[in-house]
Amino acid sequence: MTPPTVLEPYPSAPAVDQSPGDGLSVVNTSPPRIDGVEKVTGSALYAADYSLPGMLYGKILRSEQAHARIVHINKNKALALEGVKAVITHADVPHVLHPGAPAPRVGQLVADQYVLAEKARYFGDGIAAVAATTEEIAEEALHLLAVEYEPLPPVFDVEEAQKPGAPSIHGTEGNLVGPPFIIERGDVDKGFANADAIFEGHYETGRPVPCYMEPNACLCRFDRGGKLTIWSSTQCAFMVRGILSQVLDIPAHDVRVIVEHMGGGFGAKQDLYQHEFVCALLARETHRPVKMEYTRKESFLGGRSRHPTKIYLKQGLAKDGTLTAREVRYKSNTGGYASHGLGITAVGCLDIASLYRCEENLKIEGIAVYTNNPIAGAYRGFGAVQAFFALETQIDEMAVARGEDPLDFRLKNIVGDGDLSPSEHKILGDGLAACLKRGAEETNWYERKKVEQPKEKFLKRGWGVATEMHSSGAYPDINEQSNAIVKMNEDGTVNLLIGMADLGTGTRTMAAQITAETLGIPLKDISVIDGDTDIAPFDIGAYASRTTFVGGGAVLKAANHLKRQLLELASKPLNTRWEELALGSGRVFVKKSPNLEISLKDLVAGEGGRPPRTVIGQGNNEPTVAYSFGAHFAEVEVDIETGQVRVLQVVAVHEIGKAINPNAVAGQIEGGVQQGIGHSLTEDFIIDKKTGRPLNPSFVDYKMPLALDMPKIKTIILEEFPDPGGPFGAKGIGEDPIIPIGPAIGNAVYDATGVRMRKLPITPEKFLKALAEV
Amino acid sequence: MKCIVSTTINGEQRELAIEPFRSLLDVLRNEAELTGSKKGCDVGDCGACTVIMDGKPVNSCLILGVEADGSEITTIEGLAAETAPGAPLHPLQESILQQGGAQCGFCTPGILMAAKALFDETPNPTEEEARFAIAGNLCRCTGYTKIIDAMMTTAAGEAVR
Numbered sequence: 001m002t003p004p005t006v007l008e009p010y011p012s013a014p015a016v017d018q019s020p021g022d023g024l025s026v027v028n029t030s031p032p033r034i035d036g037v038e039k040v041t042g043s044a045l046y047a048a049d050y051s052l053p054g055m056l057y058g059k060i061l062r063s064e065q066a067h068a069r070i071v072h073i074n075k076n077k078a079l080a081l082e083g084v085k086a087v088i089t090h091a092d093v094p095h096v097l098h099p100g101a102p103a104p105r106v107g108q109l110v111a112d113q114y115v116l117a118e119k120a121r122y123f124g125d126g127i128a129a130v131a132a133t134t135e136e137i138a139e140e141a142l143h144l145l146a147v148e149y150e151p152l153p154p155v156f157d158v159e160e161a162q163k164p165g166a167p168s169i170h171g172t173e174g175n176l177v178g179p180p181f182i183i184e185r186g187d188v189d190k191g192f193a194n195a196d197a198i199f200e201g202h203y204e205t206g207r208p209v210p211c212y213m214e215p216n217a218c219l220c221r222f223d224r225g226g227k228l229t230i231w232s233s234t235q236c237a238f239m240v241r242g243i244l245s246q247v248l249d250i251p252a253h254d255v256r257v258i259v260e261h262m263g264g265g266f267g268a269k270q271d272l273y274q275h276e277f278v279c280a281l282l283a284r285e286t287h288r289p290v291k292m293e294y295t296r297k298e299s300f301l302g303g304r305s306r307h308p309t310k311i312y313l314k315q316g317l318a319k320d321g322t323l324t325a326r327e328v329r330y331k332s333n334t335g336g337y338a339s340h341g342l343g344i345t346a347v348g349c350l351d352i353a354s355l356y357r358c359e360e361n362l363k364i365e366g367i368a369v370y371t372n373n374p375i376a377g378a379y380r381g382f383g384a385v386q387a388f389f390a391l392e393t394q395i396d397e398m399a400v401a402r403g404e405d406p407l408d409f410r411l412k413n414i415v416g417d418g419d420l421s422p423s424e425h426k427i428l429g430d431g432l433a434a435c436l437k438r439g440a441e442e443t444n445w446y447e448r449k450k451v452e453q454p455k456e457k458f459l460k461r462g463w464g465v466a467t468e469m470h471s472s473g474a475y476p477d478i479n480e481q482s483n484a485i486v487k488m489n490e491d492g493t494v495n496l497l498i499g500m501a502d503l504g505t506g507t508r509t510m511a512a513q514i515t516a517e518t519l520g521i522p523l524k525d526i527s528v529i530d531g532d533t534d535i536a537p538f539d540i541g542a543y544a545s546r547t548t549f550v551g552g553g554a555v556l557k558a559a560n561h562l563k564r565q566l567l568e569l570a571s572k573p574l575n576t577r578w579e580e581l582a583l584g585s586g587r588v589f590v591k592k593s594p595n596l597e598i599s600l601k602d603l604v605a606g607e608g609g610r611p612p613r614t615v616i617g618q619g620n621n622e623p624t625v626a627y628s629f630g631a632h633f634a635e636v637e638v639d640i641e642t643g644q645v646r647v648l649q650v651v652a653v654h655e656i657g658k659a660i661n662p663n664a665v666a667g668q669i670e671g672g673v674q675q676g677i678g679h680s681l682t683e684d685f686i687i688d689k690k691t692g693r694p695l696n697p698s699f700v701d702y703k704m705p706l707a708l709d710m711p712k713i714k715t716i717i718l719e720e721f722p723d724p725g726g727p728f729g730a731k732g733i734g735e736d737p738i739i740p741i742g743p744a745i746g747n748a749v750y751d752a753t754g755v756r757m758r759k760l761p762i763t764p765e766k767f768l769k770a771l772a773e774v
Numbered sequence: 775m776k777c778i779v780s781t782t783i784n785g786e787q788r789e790l791a792i793e794p795f796r797s798l799l800d801v802l803r804n805e806a807e808l809t810g811s812k813k814g815c816d817v818g819d820c821g822a823c824t825v826i827m828d829g830k831p832v833n834s835c836l837i838l839g840v841e842a843d844g845s846e847i848t849t850i851e852g853l854a855a856e857t858a859p860g861a862p863l864h865p866l867q868e869s870i871l872q873q874g875g876a877q878c879g880f881c882t883p884g885i886l887m888a889a890k891a892l893f894d895e896t897p898n899p900t901e902e903e904a905r906f907a908i909a910g911n912l913c914r915c916t917g918y919t920k921i922i923d924a925m926m927t928t929a930a931g932e933a934v935r
Contacts, residue, residue: 032871039879040867040886041857042810042850049809136795213814213822213880213914263812263880264914296815504878504915663874667916671877674917699819699912707905707918 026517027728030663033509034523035261035502044261047233048217052289055219056085058282059138059292060274061128061145062301063120066372066692067154067167070118073128074146081144083137085286089128090116093281096247101271101339101377108346108477110177110338112170115247115277120149121169121336122374123692124301126274131282131290154372154692158310158331161369169336169370177338177368181346183353184363191325191361195316199398203311203390204759205742207687208679209300210379211704212503214263216273216294216303220283227254228280234272235265235501236541237531243272248280252533259531265503266675267378267735268304270543271339275302300697304377305685307332307344307368309386313394315358321402321412325361328352330387332368332376339377341368343477348383350422352391355432355469356413360420372692374685378543380675381738384470389760392466392743397756406747407440407465414467421469423476423625429721431629431655432467438716439465439633439653458641461648462752466743467631472549472723472732475625480546482554483537484619486515486562490612492586492600493525496558499539500551501531505734506664507547511555513660514727518559519566520584521600537618545628545732548660549725554621556727562617566603569615573598626723628731629655632673632740636748640771643764645749647677647711654736655718658729662717665733669715672737677711678704680742684761779843783808784852792839798832799823801839802849810850810883814912821911824884825849831891833910850883853890866890869924877915885911889925898929 038044063070075087093116099109120127128145132138153167160166161175169175192198218232228250234240237257245255262269275292283290294302310331316324330348334341349366399409415421416430440446448463473480485497496515502508508528516523529535539551567578570588574581574596582591589597606612633651638644652669659665682703686695696702722729746757755770776791783806790805799816802808802825811834814822818836825834826848851857853864863871866889876882885908892899892907899907904925905918913921 030874032874033876035879036871036876037863039876039882040863040871041854042808042883044879045809046812046880048813049803051804211912211914213820213878213912214812215814262878263814264878266914293813296817296819504880506877663920667874667877667920670917670919671915672917675914698817699815704912704914705917706909706912707922708909710905710918713917713919 024517024728026513026523027660028658028662030661031523033506034512034528035508046214046261046263047219047231048293050219050231051291052219052221055289055291056131056133056282056286057135057138058129058131058275058279058290059142060126060278060302061142063123063125063127065120065149065151066123067152067169068120068149069152070120070127071148071150077144077146078130078141081137081141083133084130084141085133085288086131086282087128087141087145088116088278088281088285090114090118094247094249098243098247100337108178108342110342112338115274115281122372123694124374125336126278126302129278129282131286156371156373156687156689156692158333158369158371161371169372172370175370177334177341177370181349181366182364183349186359186361188325188327188361188363191359192316194318195324196319197317197401198314199317199394200314201394201758203313203393205309205386205389206679206684206760207305207308207376208683209303209305209685209702210266210268212264212266212269215296215299216275217292218276218279219289219291220279221289222283222287226250227256229256229258230276230280231258232276233262233269234259235269235503235543237501237533238499238538239541240272240276241533244277244280247277256534259501262501262503266380267382267543269503270378270541271304273302296699297697300685300702301374301694304339304375304379306379306385306679307334307341307376309333309348311386311390313390315394315398317398321404321409323356323358323413326358328364330364330366333371333373334368335371335373335375337375338368339375340382341376344378344383346477348387351384352387354415354420354422355388355391355467356395357415357419373687374694380672380735382735384468384735384739385742388466388468388739389742392740393746393758396747396750407436407445410465410467411436421627423471425625427627428723431721432469432631434718434720435629435631435653435655436467438718439631439651442651442714442716443633454637458639460638460640460752461635462748462750463633463635464744464747464749464751465631465633466740466747468736468739469627469629470545470732470736470739472626472628472726473546473623474544478540480550481620481622482539482551484551484554484558485537486558486617488562488566488600488604488615490605492521492604494519494521496526496528496555497536498528498530498551498555499536500542500547503542505542505547505668506661507542507551509664510548510552510660514552514555515559518556518563521586545734545736548727548730549626549732550621550623552660552727552730553623553725554619557619557621558617560617561619562615565615565617566600570598570603623725626657626726626731628733628736630736630740632744634741634744634748636745636752638749638752638767640753643767645681645745645762645767647745649712650741651714651716652737653716653718654733655720656733657722657726657731658719659717660728660730665717666715668733669737670713673713673741674705674710676738676741677745679761680745681761777840779840781842781844782846784848794838794840796839797835798837798839798842799834801842802834808849808851812880812883814880821888822881822884824887824911826887826891829894831888850886853886865928866893866924869928870921873920873924873927875916875920875924881911881913885913885921893928899925901926
């Protein structure tokens with residue numbers, strides 16, 4: 001058994017000047033979003049809002065079989081339809097395998113996708129595409145494509161897929177995407193032998209879909225020189241460039257990816273979807289711009305869901321209420337293609353190794369398995385949602401079995417300062433305990449049983465709690481890196497260039513606030529370009545709760561780099577050493593005599609007939625990792641006759657070091673809670689177990705919480721443990737709030753009814769079935 | 775074959791030549807070149823395409839363009855009285871902006887139009903009425919909290935400049 005590799009906290013914390021002197025004036029405040037006026041007036045442009053002269057419309061033909069060889073596709077009738085300009089099938093696309101999920105330098109990605117394949121691996125897999133002069137003609141042409149399928153036996157369940165003789169989806173042993181992810185530390189056998197009681201259980205999570213409001217869309221144009229411009233709704237413009245460049249065999253400088261406004265992504269839009277390749281190929285073939293927009297149904301079928309998981313969890317409990325060992329088997333159902341299957345499985349395994357101490361006696365094995373379901377990919381909470389649902393549910397079961405308050409039991413075992421984090425770093429700060437204690441105070445936790453139950457005997461109320469910790473960024477799976485460029489213009493205003501898309505989270509505003517704070521200029525003097533690969537410096541993308549921590553750090557470094565140059569420039573006219581100068585209110589001044597000053601405009605503007613110079617700050621940030629912490633408290637009301645669970649209120653406490661924009665942070669938390677309530681109670685993308693046909697690919701049949709369904713959410717932001725590696729101490733928040741809400745609701749259902757729910761979502765049917773078994 | 779449809783959009787009389795099968799949403803986005811109304815589902819489930827037609831909020835994806843003949847339509851582009859940069863916003867827009875009720879912003883135009891329809895009829899809605907008015911508008915970013923906050927501060931007159 002191997003001892004854990006303990007890393008010191010955050011060895012490469014950037015050594016930058018983080019103290020702007022007399023307190024913060026822009027950072028840690030909540031100005032409205034800098035792109036907010038665009039959004040409330042309908043003038044913000046999203047990918048599907050762009051049109052070009054001569055533009056064609058592209059459409060994808062999707063397989064109506066979950067597993068089938070494509071014997072032949074007859075294009076003749078479709079090509080004969082007036083207005084049809086191109087039809088492509090697997091025979092017409094580059095024979096290059098790509099991983100679909102773009103994250104370079106990561107060993108966990110599997111190149112298993114062709115742009116269009118000879119074999120359909122899920123119901124909805126794209127097998128051909130057309131371009132036509134109108135959307136309707138393109139649609140009609142799809143119906144004229146005659147597909148000859150050779151049906152293959154499908155498999156949908158992870159356990160079935162592993163059995164000898166199961167249909168093989170990619171020709172791998174047991175349909176495994178890759179080798180198992182294994183963590184072995186200490187001695188679990190000894191740990192279990194020392195336990196006073198053993199707890200074991202099987203936990204399952206469903207197939208929620210991100211349901212970003214903007215369906216996938218892109219517009220492609222080739223110029224006569226062979227340069228491709230693609231306007232796309234993607235979280236990772238540079239990854240789109242990289243993979244398109246590779247598959248289409250075009251050098252990077254001849255692929256320009258532009259992301260302006262984006263209608264959400266929630267992780268799923270990290271992947272390259274089929275339409276992004278197909279659209280470019282159709283544009284190349286027809287010599288005309290091509291636009292493609294997924295329908296909502298296609299965004300379900302050809303989109304990315306969360307990985308459904310089956311998790312076996314076993315833990316040992318000592319007499320004194322401490323944990324002695326933990327054993328886990330974590331199985332992810334990745335669907336027809338790997339996408340992030342290995343990554344989410346690894347993250348799930350790493351996460352479940354932490355959160356609660358267990359004397360470091362751990363035996364964890366995770367696998368990702370191919371099945372003929374639609375593709376599961378990255379979705380906010382990436383493996384952690386599933387892992388912590390299992391762990392936080394069982395922790396609750398242990399507390400109940402001991403007759404101990406679930407909060408006290410958690411406080412006794414929760415990891416804290418110096419304990420081992422999922423990335424095997426030492427944890428910085430007792431953030432989890434702080435969140436638990438603050439939430440207990442807010443909810444009057446220890447008095448909760450005194451609250452009167454409803455008069456109706458069939459309505460039962462109860463409270464539940466659960467916690468989470470989440471890394472800001474994907475380290476150690478990815479060696480994180482971000483870049484930023486800050487240009488000062490001749491009038492003292494600033495253009496900030498970053499490569500991270502603002503998928504709705506407020507990236508632009510966060511980056512502008514950090515810049516304004518550092519340079520001492522007003523927010524309105526900053527313009528942000530993000531997600532244009534021809535203009536912005538490389539950035540891997542907006543995901544993994546990394547934009548503020550990693551990308552914001554790059555912005556801070558770039559702004560500091562610019563600041564230093566401005567101070568050095570000003571030292572001559574002010575006749576003072578640069579170290580004795582400061583920036584503020586759009587000027588450089590002498591710290592000791594602030595009346596000695598020069599405006600930024602005068603400083604950078606040309607003098608003596610010489611044109612102005614451009615002063616450019618550049619920042620490259622390569623931090624390791626930081627952890628944000630959270631605890632959610634949920635009150636539910638269960639109707640034990642109908643099985644309906646209603647969330648009455650949620651108190652969400654998050655420790656994030658420093659909130660660059662507290663209002664935007666609260667917005668992230670509230671939205672995460674909504675999605676989490678959805679996947680806990682009503683949201684599940686259901687795939688027919690015989691045919692693989694998705695049964696509810698619409699917003700009528702796939703139920704997200706509406707405005708009427710949402711409870712009051714009290715968000716509490718703690719800033720007790722700023723991270724030395726984060727800009728102004730800030731850590732991530734994007735994914736955290738979706739993680740603990742599920743087990744908090746499940747534990748509340750138990751508190752209310754005595755019925756333990758181990759499968760998400762907790763539908764009325766599942767609840768009533770479990771109730772009948774009690 | 776195209777039909778000529780005569781309609782008032784955001785106070786401007788428009789004559790549009792459209793195919794009879796086109797939805798009002800497609801007509802607004804493609805023919806009238808008003809892309810503020812969004813296509814989130816195209817089947818009436820998400821509300822991102824909400825516009826006000828003759829005083830009532832409608833899913834423009836469920837209305838045929840030809841049905842708009844002779845009607846008066848307000849889209850998100852017509853919500854504020856003026857469209858010049860820096861011109862004052864409609865109080866609901868100002869309030870959504872200040873409260874942070876727009877995150878990705880894709881549902882925002884539809885939500886604002888549904889909210890306007892409510893306020894036109896009920897200037898001081900209760901929170902329940904506000905939630906009901908946007909119950910047909912899906913939002914995936916905000917959890918609706920700040921949208922409802924914005925509607926309630928508008929009701930209280932706080933966001934009016």
